[in-house]
Amino acid sequence: MSRLHDMGGRIGDGAVNPADNAIYARDWHGRALALTLAAGALGAWNIDISRHARERLSPRDYMNFSYYEKWIAALADLLVERGLVSEEELRRGAAAGASEAADRALRADDVAAALARGGPSGRSIEAPPRFAVGERVRTRRPARNILVDQGHTRLPSYAAGCAGEVVICHGAHVLPDSHAHDLGEAPEPLYAVRFAARELWGRAEHPGDTVTLDLWESYLEPEA
Structure with a gap:
C-alpha cells in the first residue's frame, strides 16, 4: 500500500503554480533547512533515511503540516530514534547536557564544502x-x-x-x-x-x- 505522500495525479489538490518560485516564504524556513543539514552532517543517517522519515509522518500531520514543518517533524523523529535527543529534551526545549555528537558538529566555515560534496549517487x-x-x-x-x-x-x-x-x-x-x-x-x-x-x-x-x-x-x- 502506498503512503499519503505518493500523491501524483490525485484529483482535488488544486493546480500547480509554476510561477511560485519563492525560496523561503517565512524567515524560519531557512533555519529549518539549516538545522536539517547540520543534523544530517552528524552522520547518523543518510538522505534516503531522511526522506523516508518524512514519508512516515502520520497522515493527519502530513496533510496539515507545511513543507518545512514536515522537515522539522521528521527531523525530530530521527533525532529521537537515533539516540541524539530524548523526547524529554524536545519537550523542555533544552539539552540535558553536552552531546556525544558535539565533535561532529557542522561548522559555518565547512558548510559550502559539505554542500559541494553532495550526497551518495x-x-x-x-x-x-x-x-x-x-x-x-x-x-x-x-x-x-x-x-x-x-x-x-x-x-x-x-x-x-x-x-x-x-x-x-x-x-x-x-x-x-x-x-x-x-x-x-x-x-x-x-x-x-x-x-x-x-x-x-x-x-x-x-x-x-x-x-x-x-x-x-x-x-x-x-x-x-
Missing part, C-alpha cells in the same frame, strides 16, 4: 546495464519496496505497470529502497524513462505531452 558495478537507450520497458506493479514491507521506494504509484522508453542510462546509483533502511547502498543502473502522459493519466492535456522519470533497474522489466 554514482557508484561502480561490474554488471552491465540490462536496458539500452531506445528500449521499451514497463514498470513493476504494484509500486512498492520489495526488500522491506511498507518501505521507501522512488517508484511512484501513478507509474506502476506503465510502459515507456529508456532515453538515458545514468550509470549505477545507490538504490534508495535499500539505503533508506540501513541495508547498504546496493547500487543499480539508473535510467531516465519517458512515458506518454496518456499512459500515466489516461488522457493528456496535449497529444504530445510526456513525463520522464528516473527509475532504478529493479523497478523495470522488458515491455511484453
